[in-house]
Amino acid sequence: MTKDRDVEVLVVGAGPTGLALAAMLGRTGIAVRVIDKAAERSRKSKALGVHAGTLEALSDVFGLGLPARMVSTGQPVRTVHFHLGRRRPIAVDLGGLPSPYNFVLVLPQGETERLLAEQAAAFDVAVDWKHELTGLRQDRDGVQCEVRRPDGAVELVRAAYVVGCDGAHSVVRRQVGAQFAGGAYPGTFLLADVTLDWGPGQAHWGHDSVRFFSTEAGAMAFFPLKDPAHAAVGPTLCRLVVIPKEEPPVPGAEIDLATFATLARAVSGLPLALGEATWLTRFTIHHRMVKRLRHGRVFLAGDAAHIHSPAGGQGMNTGIQDALNLGARLTEALRRAAPDKVDAVLDRYAGDRLPVARGVLRGTDLISRVGLLADGWWGRLLRRHILPLVIGSPFLRRRIALTLSQLPVSRQERPVRLRALD
Known part of the structure; x- marks a missing residue:
């Protein structure tokens, strides 16, 4: 084994969540290292939708440039059409969202990751590809991590905190023994x-x-x-x-x-x-979630903490906003908080984000079971009568659009993000 440099935060996983966290920590001057066992960034489109709340959150932290680059790369969409049975389609207008980003941005995940990686690089934060976390051990002052390098050698990395952003099959989650309760939806x-x-x-x-x-x-x-x-x-x-x-x-x-x-x-x-x-x-499709986002000095974020139906395009957005909230909490803990206040500061991450994750899980589960998977007489009743009434109501259309945009949650957490930048 070889001893590598110490870091303040080790981020495991270089998807959208890990890259957003790394970029924010770089922005606030935290010594951060990012590792990922993959050979390179994925080019697959995977998740597609970036919502208004996420674009506003990114603009809070990085200015208008990053959202502008994302919008110019992707396809802004202001209308969603629902085709229920053989009825005429019902249009839901997103143009009324109270945001300069009054649309859903259709942007392949690979492009989102590329732009977030470029933002992180602007703060001298790069990804160590082909580096795999193989073990970790916590003590009172930090976390000792074993990382396998591309040449097969194992290095010891000492970090004040570790964040698992390594997806649904998270190694970090397994290392801390966190249960991932839930199940799979039927069907293909x-x-x-x-x-x-x-x-x-x-x-x-x-x-x-x-x-x-x-x-x-x-x-x-x-x-x-x-x-x-x-x-x-x-x-x-x-x-x-x-x-x-x-x-x-x-x-x-x-x-x-x-x-x-x-x-x-x-x-x-x-x-x-x-x-x-x-x-x-x-x-x-699975729906699963951990009970805790914090395990001492180890945190879970994004798909490592919660996965759900892609209905509504909530997953990647929730992960990025997890990252920005946690980045703010870690910055406060490492730079500003008195020693006796650090635990309370870090616990606020779970206090903020666990209810959000539960709400997303409930909402996407409802959409999936009602709009995607309902069958038989119940499915016919929904398509012919219930869904047209719900989507046909202007009030409910506005409410659904606002909830899916994640604007309320993003704006509620805005003071947390801005305080970290002071």
Whole structure:
């Protein structure tokens, strides 16, 4: 074993949560190191939506430049259309959100990570790729970490605090013995990043809205991806997620484009024409959460602490806002708080963010069970009567849009972020 430099905070995981935390700690002058066992940053699109509350939170910490770069890279969407059975679609307008970011930004996760990594690099914080945490041991003054390097050697890293931002299969979470209670949703979720032509009857739809379909055959979501190669109408690059009521022909096998296209047409009831797919996969959705975000000097954030349905695009946004809150608390603990106040300062992270995570879990679970997975007579009742009433109410539409934007939570925590920058 070799002894490496001491750091104030070791961040494990270089996804959106870990990079946002690293960038904030760099911004506030904390000595931070980021490690990730992957060979390099993922290029897959994964999570897509960045909400107004997250963009406002990032602008609080890093100024207007980072959100502006994100918006110019992605596709701002101000309208969400709901297709319930064979009814006319119901439009939900996001343009009324009380924010300069009155839209949902469709931005592939790989691009979000690239921009956050560039922001961290501006504060001389880089990611040590191919570095894997293999063990940690806490004492009263810090955390002794074992990190396997690319050459196989194990180095000892001494940190005042460790943060697990290493996703659903978190090593940090396992090291502290935290339970990840929950389960999996039934059914198969199919995903494709693909070129799509709606067909002649829908050519006027364009590419500037998100669309959700809920029919007897299943559910489908459409997200437009920014693609300068395509015109405002006609074929577009998009993310399609299909949840068919009928299992694909070979359960558990990899999906092929022809089968995906057949299922997408069956669910939507439209003569969709699908072109080349840059990503095609199937997956299972879990809903799980830890009971504690703090274990002494070790913290959990983002998917390492809570995972849920992608309905509403809440996961990555919740993780980034976890990171900015924790970054503020760690800055206060390391730079300002009296020794006898440090524990109280750090406990406020869980006090702030655990209720948020519980609320997101409940909300996405409700959306999934009602809007995506409901079947039989209950599903028909929802599609034909209940959901049209709910989404058709202007008051409820505004309430739903505001909640999904995460603006209320972001603004409630704004003083915490700003205080760390004083």
